[in-house]
Amino acid sequence: MSTAHGARARARIEVTAAIKDEARRQLAAEGAARLSLRAVARELGMVSSALYRYFPSRDDLLTALIIDAYDSLGERAEAAHEPAADPFRRWIAVCEAVRGWALDHPHEYALIYGSPVPGYTAPDTTVPAAARVGLLLIGIARDAHRGSGLAGPSLPSELRPEAERIAADLAPDLPPEAVTALVAAWAQLYGLVGFELFGQFHRVVEDREPFFRHAVGRLARGVGLVPGPTEGAAPGR
């Protein structure tokens, strides 16, 4: 039939979604470590054991939330992408999207970029979702390289083989200098976001948005991206 084994399957999907929603709510309120299966079930008016029909363990629930979080972040970053704009501006936009998402979902950010939950190792299922932002940044660098080229800093000889390996893996069409700088910038971006989010900037950096914008702009320059003619501190030509 059209609803072949549909009624049941649909109910299952709906309950699964309801569980994840409630879990996310508790995540935002309490944090990952205090996420309680029983509390989720209680709030949903079911008994805790019934929940195990949908998620075989607490860790599986966490995995689902992690993938959703990566995807949510990836979507937000991709939405801010604007492939028409110049690469420098796109880089800033993506970085700001990452920061904005992190500020909006601090506990989910902590879930994916904070300390790993002990005893829990993320399955490979999470990899594609986790890679989205990185791929976006690589794409921006690639466009810039196709355009005006990418001026990477010279590499010390001890790093050259590894840089070439990384570049071959990630973006064979880009110079190893740029890919290395890109990977470093990628990590450093999350250093900036994490410090703001986890309170390390408390009483140090107060007006954080311009600080962040400036910092990721310098990150972009480190990769070889240069601000467009209408941008940057230099007066318009």
Added chain:
Amino acid sequence: MSTAHGARARARIEVTAAIKDEARRQLAAEGAARLSLRAVARELGMVSSALYRYFPSRDDLLTALIIDAYDSLGERAEAAHEPAADPFRRWIAVCEAVRGWALDHPHEYALIYGSPVPGYTAPDTTVPAAARVGLLLIGIARDAHRGSGLAGPSLPSELRPEAERIAADLAPDLPPEAVTALVAAWAQLYGLVGFELFGQFHRVVEDREPFFRHAVGRLARGVGLVPGPTEGAAPGR
């Protein structure tokens, strides 16, 4: 007596240290979230309630471990300092000390720089210990500034007031450009360390030591530090 009110006090100190040691052992084995007061007590051959005579709550135990971790990191960084060397080399040394400590104590690193334990907010007691590495980096920048000066990147006008405020707070004798770059580099350093430690570099960066050295070298340049005459592959500009 010579041991005035000593016997008891000394026993207290010893038991407190034993508790922290065992807690640290469990931290390394299981992670902060799985740190169990009962398990610590069990391993020490005492009953769980007795442990509350030494730490009024699990959070207080965590706080003690956090302060110890900050101090341990700070000591290691300070030990690597070598005030005689030139600032660029000292910067690299401190950064590598931070990374080395993090690799040696991943769970303690996660405790202080990873996602905050939910429901737990670090008391102000932790601040001085937490500031040690930052102060070290500021000191290096100061020495460099006293020497050959610090060439900071120009700041956008939107950031200037905040940059001046930060500089006035942290290092009034340094140019705001340099202090801003320093704070950003400080955060970015922990982005690099965290990504390596938390597995984000898995199958991306393999030969991590030269990668890290190169990245923190570029961080140093961003602050205005330049490699000494015997250092750096790039011809100084």
Added chain:
DNA sequence: CCAGGGCAAGAGCACTGCTCTCGTTTGTGT
């Protein structure tokens, strides 16, 4: 239509952090 499988419920196990009470030990002021 009715057997079989998905489902919720409940009891139960081994944990957790934390509190309270109970004697005992220990240090100190008089």
Added chain:
DNA sequence: ACACAAACGAGAGCAGTGCTCTTGCCCTGG
């Protein structure tokens, strides 16, 4: 030297946790 108070370890107990197992209900596919 002695009594008093503070500090201490042990144990029971409370409320909560993740997870398992068994029991039945009810919906659905053949």
